[in-house]
Amino acid sequence: MRSPIPDYLTEALLSVEFDHSGQTADYIPELATADPDCLAVAMCTHDGRLYSQGDCDVQFSIQSISKPFVYALALADRGFDEVLDKVSVEPSGDAFNEISFEPGTGRPLNPMINAGAITAHTLTGPRGATPSEQTSRIIDGLSAFAGRRLEIDAAVYQSEITTAYRNRALANMLRANDIIDGEPLEAVVGYTRQCSLLVTVEDLALMAATLANRGVNPVTGAPVVPAPVVRQVLSVMATCGMYDGAGDWMTRVGIPAKSGVAGGLIGALPGQAGIATFSPRLDQHGNSVRGLDLFRRFTSEMGMHLMEVPPAGPSVVRGRRVLGTGEHAVQIVSLQGSIRFASAERVLRDLEDVPLTQKTVAISLVRVISVGDVARRMLLEAIRRLTLDGHDVYLIDPDRVLPDPDPGDGGRVRVVATREDITARLKRSAT
Ligand code: DON
Numbered sequence: 001m002r003s004p005i006p007d008y009l010t011e012a013l014l015s016v017e018f019d020h021s022g023q024t025a026d027y028i029p030e031l032a033t034a035d036p037d038c039l040a041v042a043m044c045t046h047d048g049r050l051y052s053q054g055d056c057d058v059q060f061s062i063q064s065i066s067k068p069f070v071y072a073l074a075l076a077d078r079g080f081d082e083v084l085d086k087v088s089v090e091p092s093g094d095a096f097n098e099i100s101f102e103p104g105t106g107r108p109l110n111p112m113i114n115a116g117a118i119t120a121h122t123l124t125g126p127r128g129a130t131p132s133e134q135t136s137r138i139i140d141g142l143s144a145f146a147g148r149r150l151e152i153d154a155a156v157y158q159s160e161i162t163t164a165y166r167n168r169a170l171a172n173m174l175r176a177n178d179i180i181d182g183e184p185l186e187a188v189v190g191y192t193r194q195c196s197l198l199v200t201v202e203d204l205a206l207m208a209a210t211l212a213n214r215g216v217n218p219v220t221g222a223p224v225v226p227a228p229v230v231r232q233v234l235s236v237m238a239t240c241g242m243y244d245g246a247g248d249w250m251t252r253v254g255i256p257a258k259s260g261v262a263g264g265l266i267g268a269l270p271g272q273a274g275i276a277t278f279s280p281r282l283d284q285h286g287n288s289v290r291g292l293d294l295f296r297r298f299t300s301e302m303g304m305h306l307m308e309v310p311p312a313g314p315s316v317v318r319g320r321r322v323l324g325t326g327e328h329a330v331q332i333v334s335l336q337g338s339i340r341f342a343s344a345e346r347v348l349r350d351l352e353d354v355p356l357t358q359k360t361v362a363i364s365l366v367r368v369i370s371v372g373d374v375a376r377r378m379l380l381e382a383i384r385r386l387t388l389d390g391h392d393v394y395l396i397d398p399d400r401v402l403p404d405p406d407p408g409d410g411g412r413v414r415v416v417a418t419r420e421d422i423t424a425r426l427k428r429s430a431t
Contacts, residue, residue: 012294017290019290024036031261034060039055040053040056041276043275044219046213050219054278058201060280061196061197065258066138067120068237070142071116071120073138074121078123083123086107087120089236089239096112096286098113105177119174148203154196171191174187201276210224238250245285265277316344317346318367328426331357351386362394392412395414
């Protein structure tokens with residue numbers, strides 16, 4: 001069978017093709033020369049399958065889409081405390097280049113507006129890194145997200161740096177507020193280089209998919225940034241990624257996103273996919289007009305809104321039964337699905353409401369797909385309490401979905417692969 005997804009993406013492009021509203025960015029002269037009719041879309045699943053349609057080979061500058069990735073590198077390199085000390089995480093409701101700082105601290109409000117992004121740029125690499133080392137770190141880091149070597153577009157860089165009066169003003173203010181060290185102009189030069197990196201829509205989809213895949217590039221397998229960094233970055237993208245259009249975006253589209261003035265737009269849907277569009281005409285907020293339309297379409301047609309969850313699946317407790325009799329009797333509680341807080345709570349409730357009748361009990365995870373960290377701790381605490389209540393507890397976990405099964409503090413559990421292992425053990429101990 002041929003997958004219908006490429007056809008769907010083509011159809012989506014056709015539905016927006018005739019919208020010629022908006023303008024290409026002209027405050028960077030080189031961007032005004034872009035072909036305004038270019039149109040492309042790419043989607044990369046969390047496990048690395050890439051679909052793309054339209055002008056997918058056209059390269060364009062990444063611009064502000066570099067911001068979440070550079071913020072990720074700064075968090076990974078310097079840690080949360082140092083970065084949060086310099087850049088806050090509050091939506092500004094302002095345009096991307098607004099001269100706005102937090103009253104009192106002088107910090108930029110978030111790392112998605114230019115002031116915060118220039119600051120994040122200066123926080124990459126080890127403390128004491130030179131501006132050129134920071135630029136190299138950023139090129140290497142963004143290339144790792146994209147899974148290929150990215151290069152700077154010298155013409156776009158030149159065009160922007162010669163007209164970057166506003167960003168220079170921001171950097172001077174940041175220096176005056178003691179938010180950045182070093183020469184403000186060097187920060188603007190580095191930041192402008194970062195914005196001039198050339199990408200295709202496919203690169204952007206893979207970069208977004210790396211965020212959707214907890215920081216591991218799903219094609220190369222490279223761990224690019226740690227999972228807690230990704231959580232922080234996606235949260236900031238969700239609340240601040242679309243600047244003064246962020247609230248409208250989050251309610252209507254509901255995907256952590258970032259736009260760039262060259263016409264790129266990315267969305268990263270945690271655990272599912274990275275999506276990117278490219279169309280250079282922009283609206284008054286500096287976001288791609290046709291990109292916005294495409295994302296609205298994807299959300300409503302593919303159910304991608306972050307706040308929309310599927311209805312709860314079948315109960316996590318699949319059933320209970322007693323196998324064998326007398327001292328060989330084992331009461332098996334079978335669980336199923338992916339267990340996070342709410343399903344673990346359901347297991348605890350079940351064990352409390354309906355007391356177990358046999359001394360030997362086994363919790364079967366044979367049909368469990370995954371156990372989240374909090375669910376793991378809750379299940380282990382249940383096992384500990386069952387032990388203290390006098391039960392001999394087994395865990396049937398052939399695929400080791402529950403890591404490090406130590407209930408601690410008076411609890412005891414034996415991990416086996418099958419229920420026959422339990423019967424064999426019981427028989428052995430009876431002889
Ligand atoms: O700082 C600037 O003006 C550009 N290099 C990037 C701006 C940008 O992409 C805004 N996003 N939509």
